[in-house]
Amino acid sequence: MPANVVVIGSLNMDLVTRAPRLPRGGETLIGHSFATVSGGKGANQAVAAARLGAQVSMVGCVGNDDYGVQLREALLVEQIDCQAVSVVEDSSGVALIVVDDNSQNAIVIVAGANGSMTPAVIDQFDAVLQVADVIICQLEIPDATVGHALKRGRELGKTVILNPAPASRPLPADWFASIDYLIPNESEAAALSGLPVDSLESAEKAAAQLISMGAGNVIVTLGAQGALFANGSGYQHFLAPKVKAVDTTAAGDTFVGGFAAALAAGKTEVEAIRFGQIAAALSVTRAGAQPSIPTSSDVQAFKPA
Known part of the structure; x- marks a missing residue:
């Protein structure tokens, strides 16, 4: 079946250590455990969208090493189309992750x-984009490529989602007109808007600023405080489902993938946000990135604590 969600982004091998707390500068801690887990924001969101009901294609690059083989196989197991996952003469991306006893990382x-991942890679696999309903991008690949992908998605008339992670500075001004849904967390919303985000009220101001810059809709994910949905018509705050957190790794990716899968299935924005929130809540009750991502059946069976 043709993909209805295409994810353009990163594939990383996560090297995950659990420790009592996050180390200070110059400090050595004794950790609890270590594991290698397939990850990368792009791949995580692809896995989330696939497990949560979408037909998914991934556009990305892996190295010609063992990690590259494992990263590609992890997607294939999820029945994700990998025709656009290229093997290049380089090492695969990695993420070094420390998770503390309070589930912060x-x-x-x-x-x-x-x-x-260059703009030429996007052009090479344009046929993959043409059959999509929803295109998702993040910021773990070069900015020029992200901007090119966003604009191509707009040209093709697709629903375009940008999860601006990781973000430490404002986005290029010409990106916003191509973005249907901009989904930052609190720190990313602050970096993009230039405004502090430390409360629901300040999140509303930041979202309003991002909409004034041209984004169609903004969803600020607020962790345990839920999510704020904003557009030209106003704001709506969604409370977070109550769960006991074990590991917050990939919670944001799970939300994005779940939201996209729900939109592609014809759900309303409100339904898609609630679906993504439940999926993200379930993910924080489990350790790891991709291993923590739930299925559609898990979401349907969810009962808040």
Whole structure:
């Protein structure tokens, strides 16, 4: 079946350590455990969309190493179309992740093969984009490629989602007109808008600023405080489902993938947000990135704590 969600983005091998707390500068801690887990924001969102009901294609690059083989196989197991996952002469991307006993994490990313994602790669696989309903991008590949993908998605008349992660500065001004749904977290909303985001009220101001810059709709994910949906018609706050968190890794990716899958299935924006929230809530009750992502059946069976 043709893909109805295409994810353009990163594939990383996550090197995950659990420790009592996050280390300070110059400090060595004794960790609890270590694991290698398939990840990358692009691949995580592809897996989430697939498990949550969408037909998915992935556009990305892996290295010619063992990690590259494992990353590609992890997608194929989820029945994700990988014709546009290229193998390049480089090491695969990695993410070094420390998770503390309070389920908070600190992450360092090395792009590796993800840096080979050029606009030419998007053009090479344009046929994949043409059959999509929804196109998702993030910021773990070069900015020029993201901007090219967003504009091509708009030219093709697709629903375009940008999860601006990781973001430390404003987006190029000409990107906004191509974005149907901009989905930042609190820190990303602050970086993009130039406004502090530390409450629901400040999130509304940041969202209004991003809409004034040209984004069609903005969803600010607020962790345990839920999510704020904003557009030219106003704001709506969605409370977060109550769960006991174990590991917040990939919660944002799960929300994005679930939201996209629901939109592609014809759900309303409100239904898609609630579906994504339940999926994200379930993911934080489990350890790891892709291993924590639930299925549609899990979401349907969910009962809040």
